[in-house]
Amino acid sequence: MIENRPFLTFMAHTVLILGVIVVAFPLWLTFVAASHDAVRMSELPLPIWPGTHFFENLDVVLNKGLWGGDGVGVSYMLVNSMIMALMIAFGKISISLLSAFAIVYFRFPFRMGFFWMIFITLMLPVEVRILPTFEVVANLGMLDTYWGLTVPLIASATATFMFRQVFLTIPDELLEAARIDGAGPIRFFIDILIPMSRTNIAALFVILFIYGWNQYLWPLLVTTDQDMYTIVMQIGRMLEAGESVPQWHLVMMTTLLSVLPPVAVVVFMQRLFVQGLTETEK
């Protein structure tokens, strides 16, 4: 604090509280909608305080399914989303650790060629090359599989770059010492490099988990089998169907379920999240 101006401090708190309310208001309405029954959710004006049907709606959405209850809830979609997010996060981290290790610690022909090849991928998000990538996945017979959902998304230059930066800050003396003690490259990688970059790995994991969980367009294209749907895709499908048979209490409950896991990750692992965001700068 530079100087004491009680009025400005009061203003600052007011603006921040208003900001928090505006930012949180959409999620609050979702929670409220998810806690009322169908009758209340079709009367104007809609409620702004929670009702008493929260757990009942939760049960219907998770176990019975929507629109008359065909017996299939969305719980398996939560599992699919979880598998997809974990596979993308683990996959990206593993292949990036390996390639960053090779590029920083080995001298070999075409080293820079490989580096630039990885660099190019930084430039092309899946949205801009969507059709040809879809064709490749279809030709490889990977539609409706977890591999098709995740592998095309795990090549990422961002993670390789970050690990390269981390490895470059690790003192050379460590490698010299390890070699004197007779450690080979693999031993050095597993016993020294990975333990030394574990907070970076954890921070990246948080960011990649959110990235994987929130994928929308890609799962929409590569899955046609209902068993492979993810929870985020389901939102789009329900909004379309919701126009004819509005069941807002169930639609918003599903939305709430899709939002909670990644939000919980951000809130409870805030330090790692902020570190991951600033290190990858995206």
Next chain:
Amino acid sequence: MLKRVHFGPSALPYLLVLPQILVTVIFFIWPASQALYQSLLVEDAFGLSSKFVWFENFEYLFEDPYYWGSFQRTFVFSFLVASLSMGSALLLAVMADRVVKGSGLYRTFLIWPYAVAPAAAGALWFFMFNPTLGILPYVLQFIGYDWNHKVNGTEAMALVIFAASWKQIAYNFLFFLAGLQSIPKSLIEAAAIDGAGPGRRFWTIVFPLLSPTTFFLLVINVVYAFFETFGIVDAITSGGPANSTQILVYKVYNDGFVGLDLGGSAAQSVILMGIVIGLTVIQFRFVEKKVSYND
């Protein structure tokens, strides 16, 4: 770039880069070159034969008023998303930098929308502004305003902009706050002793010193608005009404997968790749200046 001390030649480094290179070639370089190639072809209506037509697809695109309309909309959209989101994030960051008590708590309550999926963000805002049942249209009708984004294109665009900016405030807030906290307090104290008030200190010292952060965020926000808002548009409007929210990324998808115009969609992909590469180069030239690599 390479360590002074490193391992000798062997086959191992090739095995280490192999997974990354395989994925890159199969899912990035091959499809991108396919898009380049397809953008020069025209297929017949049944997809049985195709003809090499050089740049006809591009010429056709540039003469297409719908494509120009989409281009224009994308620019307006990303400009408004970037300004709305960065403006509100800067205001909140300046306030959070000022308060001593509770700034950690405010941060927690402001950064969570980062984790909300674009499609889910679309659902939240769609519900809030639903023309028949939504809370805000209900309130608006009392001041005589009839909100219906399913019919009115401007309102649809506004809604998509609100949802996209809302989601991005978290990211901008974190970077602005970090930027503010890295400004030396002694500069601001000196200005305060010279009699500059808080407003003057902000505009003459803080804001200019923040400009690297602001520029970095501007690029990031434009990239975000261009490429990561597909889910928001699809959930809220599906590009409608009457194409009024059809931004470029949505049009690539729509022409390719719904309209099955492979050549046209590929040509649009190529143009988008050009835009991404341009933005990435701008971003890297800037980042290079700030970060020095130890090669």
